[in-house]
Amino acid sequence: MFEIEKIQQELKNNLSQRRYEHSIKVAKCARRLAKHYGINEEKAYVAGLVHDIAKEFSSLENEKWIQKYNLSKDLLNPKYSKIIHADIGAVVVKQLYGLDDEICEAIRFHTIGNKSMNLLDKIIFISDKIARDKVDLVVKKAKDIVYDDIDKAMLILLNAQKEHLNKIGQDIHPDTFELINFLEDKNM
Numbered sequence: 093m094f095e096i097e098k099i100q101q102e103l104k105n106n107l108s109q110r111r112y113e114h115s116i117k118v119a120k121c122a123r124r125l126a127k128h129y130g131i132n133e134e135k136a137y138v139a140g141l142v143h144d145i146a147k148e149f150s151s152l153e154n155e156k157w158i159q160k161y162n163l164s165k166d167l168l169n170p171k172y173s174k175i176i177h178a179d180i181g182a183v184v185v186k187q188l189y190g191l192d193d194e195i196c197e198a199i200r201f202h203t204i205g206n207k208s209m210n211l212l213d214k215i216i217f218i219s220d221k222i223a224r225d226k227v228d229l230v231v232k233k234a235k236d237i238v239y240d241d242i243d244k245a246m247l248i249l250l251n252a253q254k255e256h257l258n259k260i261g262q263d264i265h266p267d268t269f270e271l272i273n274f275l276e277d278k279n280m
Contacts, residue, residue, distance in 0.1 A: 094138045097191060103141065104274075111148060113243075114223070118216070121223035124266050125215045128239055132212075136193065139198045139216050145180050145188075146181035154180055171262065175203040204265040205250060207274040214242050247275045 104112050119140035119262055126136030146157070151168075157180045167176045170245040182200035183189045201209055205217055222235045230252040238245040250272050254264045264272075 094134060094190070094191075096134075096141070097139060099129055099138065099141060102188075103145065107144070107148060107210040111144055115144055117142060117223040118219045121219040125219060125238065126212070129211055129215070129242065131215075134214060135192075135195060136215055137197045139212060140219050142185045142189070142195075143181065143199050143202050143216055143220060144177060145184050145199075149177065149180065157183060175265070178203045201267075204268045205246070205271040206267050207271045210269070211242070218242065218245055218249065222277050225247075236246070239257060243275050247272065247279060250275070 100116075103115060107115065111278040119137045122136040123141030125135045126133045144261070146154070150158070154176055155168065157163065158165065159181045163179055163183065166172065167179055178200050185199060186196050186220060194210070194212055197210075198213045200215045201213050202220050209217070218234065218238055222231055224231070224239065227235065230248060234245040234248045237248075253268065254272060257264050
């Protein structure tokens with residue numbers, strides 16, 4: 093179904109070694125979570141593999157993709173510098189590999205989330221945060237419960253993200269804020 097070996101080789105050639113290794117870890121974690129939750133493991137693996145495909149793009153590359161595919165110019169705002177790769181990455185994997193909309197959406201929302209996230213979206217969001225060798229107490233807590241309650245794990249990670257942004261004086265993305273409220277209401 094997917095040309096996984098080709099994608100892996102291209103990523104290995106185009107990403108830093110650190111980013112490539114992170115992508116492999118996220119893909120493996122996503123596959124395990126997909127198996128546990130009964131969704132397509134190969135699709136989850138591929139989405140995890142390519143989730144950061146645009147993470148190391150230069151400003152010029154980002155501008156080219158935004159212009160060529162008519163993405164929001166707001167993405168160029170410096171406050172979005174840490175999340176721009178998600179929107180651009182979703183377009184890149186569609187164009188380069190013809191990946192389906194479900195994978196593209198999982199990539200698009202792996203940084204900020206969205207209250208309409210499906211299970212694959214949640215798996216990629218969480219895998220990106222927990223598939224690391226060194227984890228803090230918040231991530232450990234999310235790792236400990238993700239196989240029991242994916243929404244609670246999401247909420248733990250999102251609230252930590254919100255707290256971090258508050259500490260550094262940045263606003264949380266409106267979609268993230270909406271998702272936190274949605275999950276809190278759901279878990280009451």
